[in-house]
Amino acid sequence: MAKDASFHFGPSGNTSEPVEFTFEYYLDHRARIDAESIFAYHEEYGRTYHAYRSGSYHIPNDQNEVERLDAQYEITKIFLDDRLYLSPLSEPRKIIDIATGTGRWAMEMADKFPHAQVIGTDLSPIQPVLVPPNLQFEIDDGNDEWQQGDDWYDVDYIHFLSTVAAWSDWQRIIRTAFTRLRPGGWLEMQEPECDIASDDAPIPSDNAFRQWFFDLTEASARAHRPIDVIPHLKQMFIDAGFVDVHEKVLKIPINGWPRGRRLKKIGKMWQQCLLDGLPGFSYALFNRWLGVSTDQIEISLVHVRKAMADKRTRAYQRFYVVYGRKPERV
Numbered sequence: 001m002a003k004d005a006s007f008h009f010g011p012s013g014n015t016s017e018p019v020e021f022t023f024e025y026y027l028d029h030r031a032r033i034d035a036e037s038i039f040a041y042h043e044e045y046g047r048t049y050h051a052y053r054s055g056s057y058h059i060p061n062d063q064n065e066v067e068r069l070d071a072q073y074e075i076t077k078i079f080l081d082d083r084l085y086l087s088p089l090s091e092p093r094k095i096i097d098i099a100t101g102t103g104r105w106a107m108e109m110a111d112k113f114p115h116a117q118v119i120g121t122d123l124s125p126i127q128p129v130l131v132p133p134n135l136q137f138e139i140d141d142g143n144d145e146w147q148q149g150d151d152w153y154d155v156d157y158i159h160f161l162s163t164v165a166a167w168s169d170w171q172r173i174i175r176t177a178f179t180r181l182r183p184g185g186w187l188e189m190q191e192p193e194c195d196i197a198s199d200d201a202p203i204p205s206d207n208a209f210r211q212w213f214f215d216l217t218e219a220s221a222r223a224h225r226p227i228d229v230i231p232h233l234k235q236m237f238i239d240a241g242f243v244d245v246h247e248k249v250l251k252i253p254i255n256g257w258p259r260g261r262r263l264k265k266i267g268k269m270w271q272q273c274l275l276d277g278l279p280g281f282s283y284a285l286f287n288r289w290l291g292v293s294t295d296q297i298e299i300s301l302v303h304v305r306k307a308m309a310d311k312r313t314r315a316y317q318r319f320y321v322v323y324g325r326k327p328e329r330v
């Protein structure tokens with residue numbers, strides 16, 4: 001049977017016509033049932049959360065989050081100097097973006113490589129309907145067994161961007177990507193570290209923003225979504241068998257403290273993005289997994305916002321870009 005975990009966007013046939021009940025009809029029918037259920041969002045804390053595999057991911061998927069994701073993507077592009085990837089790609093034919101979100105990256109890749117087939121997957125159907133012809137979005141759970149089919153094997157490039165809160169077992173995800181790449185294919189992960197630092201002096205652990213990251217890390221661990229793995233990705237790539245593994249660490253200022261115009265702009269944009277994200281990042285994780293009430297969460301966020309706005313700490317978040325190649329001979 002077709003994997004009922006996925007729904008391929010696109011026409012599913014005219015259902016008002018009398019139909020012969022064939023196996024193909026059954027599969028199409030199942031796809032439509034899935035299509036309806038993936039939009040039956042869970043509502044809590046005044047937000048909506050994904051319906052497919054409900055409860056797997058603790059960050060909302062509503063309009064606020066969609067706009068925040070688009071803004072976050074724009075900032076990422078600025079600090080990556082408009083590069084969509086750092087791997088040395090040459091004319092990739094098959095590209096997969098796991099946990100594509102609003103699909104902005106996938107759309108730009110599909111435009112950049114019109115001869116490639118690009119797939120973007122996510123738990124939430126928050127991607128646009130009008131997309132380049134060589135791009136397909138699919139609802140799929142990356143923690144589950146990945147899809148079958150030609151598009152999912154011998155892949156040239158697999159990409160993850162800002163998926164830090166999504167995975168139960170990072171090493172397994174990286175190993176799975178390894179098996180799906182063609183020899184010579186590249187895996188790239190672009191992920192923020194869930195902590196802050198400063199080059200001036202260590203940031204005290206009672207700094208409210210740092211404490212918020214500690215709480216987020218604890219809640220995520222309890223939710224089986226470890227977020228403290230990002231500095232270890234490079235080693236995980238090597239352990240999975242990747243070669244030519246590179247790690248580039250960028251520093252994103254958490255507010256407009258830098259003097260230079262470019263970094264000041266990035267810092268201000270990042271601060272706004274963090275401010276927009278704070279309630280959504282906190283509610284489900286802190287309430288469900290740390291037992292903190294929403295009122296208590298709101299009160300603590302007052303202090304987090306103040307600490308985040310403090311320019312004296314000259315704090316930044318590290319952003320890791322790790323990429324590696326599957327060897328020609330395995």
Ligand SMILES: C[S@@+](CC[C@H](N)C(=O)[O-])C[C@H]1O[C@@H](n2cnc3c(N)ncnc32)[C@H](O)[C@@H]1O
Nearest residue numbers: 057099100101122123124141142143161162166
């Ligand atoms: C912070 S967003 C990043 C989205 C996109 N990569 C970007 O940078 O704009 C994380 C995404 O991971 C998706 N996600 C979470 N858990 C997932 C899972 N198990 N399988 C597939 N996608 C998942 C969420 O629905 C969300 O869209």
